Amino acid sequence: DSEATSLPSVTAYTSVSSDSHSYTMQEFALRYFRKPLTLSTANPLWPQAPIQESLISLKEDASRQAVAGFRVLMQFMGDQSKSWRKDELDLLYELLKLCQEEELRDEMYCQVIKQVTGHPRPERCARGWSLLSLFTGFFPPSTTLMPYVTKFLQDSSPSQELARSSQEHLQRTVKYGGRQQLPSPAEMQALLKGQAVRLLLIHMPGAMEYRTNIQTFTVVGEVLEELCGQMGITDPQEVQEFALFLIKGEGDLVRPLWPHEYLNSIMVDQDLSLHTRRLGWESPLHFEHPTYVSIHYSQVLRDYLQGKLMASAQADAQLAQLAALQHLSKASPSPPSEQDLLAYIPKPLQWQVDMATIKTLVGQELRQLQEYSPQKAQISFIEATRQLPLFGYTVYVVLRASKLVLPGPVFLGLNRWHLVLMDPSSQKLCCSITLKDLQRLHLLSPLEDGGPPGLELNYGSADSPQTMWLELPQAQELQHTIVFLLDGSMTSTQWPGN
Incomplete structure (x- = not known):
């Protein structure tokens, strides 16, 4: 038999x-x-x-x-x-x-x-x-x-x-x-009809797009390997630090895709799109490939300008250096205008800094760095931002957290090992949870009509269990990403909110 x-x-x-x-x-x-x-x-x-x-x-x-x-x-x-x-x-x-x-x-x-x-x-x-x-x-x-x-x-x-x-x-x-x-x-x-080949469009940081052909049984891991090859990435460990994210509509569903998922089983609706970004930053960065530099620069720049890397309004010299590097990366022959300078500052800090001081310092930086090529400026920008508190984390804005009493939102940083909560005003670490200590995730309905959803975290040991809930618009995305980073070791029965 x-x-x-x-x-x-x-x-x-x-x-x-x-x-x-x-x-x-x-x-x-x-x-x-x-x-x-x-x-x-x-x-x-x-x-x-x-x-x-x-x-x-x-x-x-x-x-x-x-x-x-x-x-x-x-x-x-x-x-x-x-x-x-x-x-x-x-x-x-x-x-x-x-x-x-x-x-x-x-x-x-x-x-x-x-x-x-x-x-x-x-x-x-x-x-x-x-x-x-x-x-x-x-x-x-x-x-x-x-x-x-x-x-x-x-x-x-x-x-x-x-x-x-x-x-x-x-x-x-x-x-x-x-x-x-x-x-x-x-x-x-x-x-x-023998028409098994299909064009796939992947959106990359910096409004770049990557087009490739997939077939009936093409999986996510193969496309990621191909895409990384276009950036000069050959180390399998570094390839694993990138992820494809599935987005429905304007962000109704955002989740990282597992390497073993078959793309033709996923891309079944017109309003679905694929986006890629780097999730892990353990592998040493290398800047020999221009596309590699451009993609990393665009991803880091976006997080920086959104204020998610937590630059300080008091660090004038640092803000000026990063503004100068942004300007040099554009290869602009003209000095930056006041509007340019404002756009080079993270949005949350634009009304807190002394722009006259920034303008003077940026001028000094540009004179010192005038020999920099756009690519060298981008590399220097990445290396400079690595000193900021949340570099290498995927950052979410949490509106409320059950264990914290703060006047405003907090930042949640997520990497392969930790989940941290930080006060963006004081830059102080409020809470740190090791991902392997997470026992269960549960998606919560909005606490108020029209409000954002929540995510309940159960963590700690059997002797000392802990619970915390977070309120944030991207609760479901956060849940999916945590499970993805845990490599599926947290099973679906442990996170029924999915």
């Missing part, structure tokens, strides 16, 4: 020739089929007759489903006439849904392999191969069948292009788990 399907390990995929088995599908048929059968045929009376019972020994109900599935398969391949009530799309959905059932998965794999083996009609055989290509991208066979399917694809690759794509899909499924959600009708129609 076929073993229950479970996600195979990578070794299950790569160990085809590790023991005495030859792992041919002929061998599998002799060992596991209900009746010993040969998969190849020289029978001139092709197509074969519909099966009367499942190939693999299954329970009675499952066997009936398998028999019906074989008829659908023959109709899809053109080996049997189809009902006028069903078109190709209906047949394809039926077959994918059957393969979605773990009990039937190995059976459906075997049925398709049986039908494409020795088929005398190339155009019909190609339809069977296209179906197998989809099976391998959506659902892995059992660990019992896996080495046989792998060997079959390897042996078929020299003469069958779809066998090569099926190999790639199966490798990706082993690595990422398979695409669990079936395609939308629109995507399925495109697949039937």
